[in-house]
Structure formats: C-alpha cells, structure tokens
Amino acid sequence: RVAGRDVDGPLPEVGMVFQAATLLPWRTIRQNVMVPVEIQRLDRAEYGRRADQLLEMVGLDGFGDKYPDELSGGMQQRAGICRALVHDPAVLLMDEPFGALDAMTREYMNVELLRIWRESGKTVVLVTHSIPEAVFLSDRVVVLSPRPGRIAEVIDIDLDRPRDLSVMASDRAGVYVERIRTFFNAQGVID
Numbered sequence: 001r002v003a004g005r006d007v008d009g010p011l012p013e014v015g016m017v018f019q020a021a022t023l024l025p026w027r028t029i030r031q032n033v034m035v036p037v038e039i040q041r042l043d044r045a046e047y048g049r050r051a052d053q054l055l056e057m058v059g060l061d062g063f064g065d066k067y068p069d070e071l072s073g074g075m076q077q078r079a080g081i082c083r084a085l086v087h088d089p090a091v092l093l094m095d096e097p098f099g100a101l102d103a104m105t106r107e108y109m110n111v112e113l114l115r116i117w118r119e120s121g122k123t124v125v126l127v128t129h130s131i132p133e134a135v136f137l138s139d140r141v142v143v144l145s146p147r148p149g150r151i152a153e154v155i156d157i158d159l160d161r162p163r164d165l166s167v168m169a170s171d172r173a174g175v176y177v178e179r180i181r182t183f184f185n186a187q188g189v190i191d
Contacts, residue, residue, distance in 0.1 A: 002091070012040055015084030015122075017094040021076035023068040029079045030055065030064035036087045047086055054082040057119060058112065074105040078112065085120060094126040098133070107165055110136055114163060135159075135176045136168055143183055153183060 037047040058078040
C-alpha cells in the first residue's frame with residue numbers, strides 16, 4: 001500500500017532506480033531520462049527542461065547527447081537517478097543502486113545521493129547489503145531477518161546532517177554499524 005492505496009501496478013508518484021543503470025543503449029542519455037515522460041504522456045517541453053536541470057544537478061550537463069556506453073558506471077547510475085526523478089515522484093525507490101560500482105565510485109555516489117536527496121526533498125527508500133552505507137545514508141535503518149525476510153529491527157540513526165565521508169570514521173557511526181552487525185552475527189548470517 002502507498003498513501004493508503006493498494007498497489008496493483010506502476011505508480012506515477014514513485015520513481016525506481018535499479019541495481020544496474022538499465023539505460024537503453026540505442027538512446028542518448030537525455031532520451032533515456034525522458035522515458036517516464038513518454039510513458040506517462042507528460043508535456044515533453046516542460047519535462048525536457050526538468051530533465052536538463054536534473055542532468056545538471058547530478059553533474060551530467062554536457063552529456064545529454066552521449067550514449068550509455070560512452071559514460072562510466074557512476075555516470076550511468078546518475079542518469080538512472082535522473083530518469084527516476086524526471087516526472088517528479090514523491091518517493092524514490094533504490095534497489096542496491098551502487099552495488100556494482102568500485103569502492104571509490106560507490107563512496108562518491110553515496111555523497112552524491114545525499115546531495116540529490118537534500119536538493120530534491122524526496123523520500124528515498126534504499127535497499128543495500130552494506131551496513132556502513134545504510135548508516136551513512138539513512139535517518140532510519142530497517143533490518144530484515146534472513147529468509148523469510150521480515151522486519152527484525154528498526155534503528156533510528158542520530159547523526160548530524162549534512163554528512164560527509166568523515167562521519168563513517170566517527171565513534172557514533174561505529175556504534176550503529178556494530179549494533180546492526182551484532183544482530184546478523186547473532187543470526188549466524190555473518191561469520
């Protein structure tokens with residue numbers, strides 16, 4: 001259920017970012033960003049301006065006419081985030097969007113996601129297997145149990161905002177990471 005309504009299909013008020021960028025290789029980056037606009041039959045001129053603003057916001061201005069294979073993995077993921085935001089959804093769902101990236105790019109994208117979240121004001125639900133990433137990005141971490149997946153614990157993260165990567169070296173962040181890790185150790189999930 002979303003906003004009190006049963007979900008029986010795609011919702012226009014929800015944007016989705018997948019594990020892989022899932023950009024269409026025959027379309028330019030700008031054309032990829034515009035896919036939800038086409039599907040929902042929204043005003044192309046109005047949302048085309050929004051697409052350009054989003055590409056600028058994520059540091060891809062000047063790359064709209066490039067094709068996906070001309071961009072790095074991190075740049076492709078940023079284009080995927082633009083695609084998810086172009087129709088101005090209230091909620092952004094992200095399914096391990098940085099899992100396939102190298103460690104340095106992943107950290108950069110974590111910082112970028114915080115900036116995008118701050119500038120867009122969207123509700124973001126992020127699925128990740130990285131405990132430090134969950135603590136760094138979140139106000140609340142929902143810990144799921146091993147199969148069958150059930151909510152095992154909800155942990156409010158009380159770390160100051162805005163955050164930068166130095167937060168992860170702080171004792172306060174370490175307490176949250178260890179609390180979550182201890183839960184998994186108790187379940188026999190982490191050796």
